[in-house]
Amino acid sequence: MPSYPLLMDSPPRSRPPATLASLAAEIGVSRTTVSNAYNRPDQLSPQLRARVMEAAARLGYPGPDPVARSLRTRKAGAVGLLLTEQLSYAFRDPAALAFLEGLTLECDTARVGLLLVPARPGSDDVSGVASAAVDGFVAYSMPDDDPHLHAVLSRRLPAVICDQPALRGTDLVGIDDAAAAREIAEHLVQLGHRRIGVVCMRLGRARRDGPVDLARQQQAHYHVQRHRLAGLRAGFVAAGVAWDRVPVVEQFDHSLEAGARGAAAVLAMDPGITALVATSDVLAMGAMQELARRRQRVPEDVSVTGFDGVRAALDLELTTVVQPSLEKGRQAGRLLLDPGRTARGRRVVLPTALTPGRTTAPPRI
Template sequence: MDRSRRSRPPATLASLAAELGVSRTTVSNAYNRPDQLSPQLRSRVMEAARRLGYPGPDPVARSLRTRKAGAIGLLLGEHVSYAFRDPAAVAFLEGLTLECDQAKVGLLLVPADTDSDDATSVAAAAVDGFVAYSMSDDDPYLATALARPVPAVVCDQPFTAGVDVVGVDDHAAAREVADHLTGLSHRRIGVVCMRLGRDRNDGPADLTRQEAARHHVQRHRLAGIREGFVAAGVSWDRVPVVERFDHTMEAGASAAAEVLAADPGVTAVVATSDVLALGVIAELTRRRQRVPEDVSVTGFDGIRAAVDAGVTTVVQPFLDKGRHAGKLLLDPARRSQGRRMVLPTTFLPGPTTAPPRY
């Protein structure tokens, strides 16, 4: 390397401006507000910056000056890895990142530890706002985020006064599932549901626990299913409802085994997610029980794997959820809060349900 270049002091915004004979504001605009410059002038500034080795404005100094971090935080009630392995979360994340790309802001995945109440990571996150994805109403990470003086949008749950929420009508959609099964004459059913609270409960969930669920989505789905079957004359206290803390196919399979142990004569198993439903089908297949000839199975969400497998399910627009959550948070004209955006769902019957054999 040339000795003179090696000894040359690093270029700064001021030295670049002096080299070009323009103001420091002009150089700053080339990076931060390119629409304020002609394409020719911006190109001249960027070419000189490359030639002189100017790396651009210091992002830390800029954030201190503008009080903007240039990023939003995605808050999960799970470890960060959940955003990359759960099909619904992956689709939601895609929609949210599309809006971030359009707004030219970054996305920070804020880690949460389900075994700890230490929300330091949320309090210290350098973000301009939060999107909270499907959290319980007593989650300390969510409480910390909402206490910060930055905007927030909640996706799915919980419904919080004064906070924008994007979701679907889980109660009505689950009622459609129940009405479908009762219309096929099913009366002996079992239910496999996702976690109802932050405490680990892998086992039966009685009515008291169902109604006190801190995860609103699961509470509403169970209420919709119960409403439909009670309307058809089914006594809900005789319906085995099994909860699983982990959201995996393996959890769905083990929950199905528990349902069948509680009532070997069930003719249908209702799962409150497609991932659990796929696990239920795997367990029934392992037992050499045919779907739907011996046991019908339903899911909820409309993830690709379930739709491809023909699972009777409710399809919800995860990608649109992410996009709308991003739009609400990033809207430059954002004024009001406490808005609730309810997106449509579609009931999708498939070959995993049929009338029971008597």
């Protein structure tokens, strides 16, 4: 009996994946038309674009290769946002979140992506900056000695700094922190306060919590805090308050818990203060929690002020400086993504507004 080889089912021949060229040939249009359907849909009629996309789905065309496109155009199609914190900070801090929203709105308009690049305090590893596939950077509130910031500038890509530091030849978006802080001091002075304490955000990259002398205030690598403390000092000194008698406490972390610890440290240095100034709303709200724990009333026993104007603080009617954090993000995005961008070292200074709330009143008699 003759034997026959065992016949196996032959695998079906698979159609090669469609390419931009084969898709264009299939539907009788140019390759530019297919490319525009993905990258510049406003250049096509809705009917033509729908025809291209339907054919692409039918033939299994996945769309233009982003790697090939970036090699061809030398554009990554993304903006890098450099943060001095872990990535989660951008979604926990209210002011940072508002800034992020504003920047994202401009990226959406320009049809580019956004890459978050963390620069943790104390870390000197700049590989994330060096390897980031982006067309430019926005640096959000950096100390002047941060190696990540200098790594950004060394890449010679377009860059915009938000808040700090102000560097010659680099675009900056921010506010007049010193003038805004001085308004807080003048507000408290007009109410009659002369015995005050201050809780401020970190002044340097190394972890440190506790009292701050004048030298550290004036040499702070975080310029925003340096300017806010200088504005407070100018306002109180003008009213005859000796600044070297004012307890100033630095907190490395920016959280409600840090605000509470800072308030406790100030009160340990001077239990008789009648006003407590925090250089952010988050620290101010934490300080209020510590005062409530001590059964000290706000503002009857201690007035409290903040800075930023975040929604939670405004809901509490905290006396604070309101700054346009969302607009900061939008302005930073516009400067970076400006297609006609030629100038360098531009400055955008946005307005602020002192907003008195229910947390300040004349000192107790």
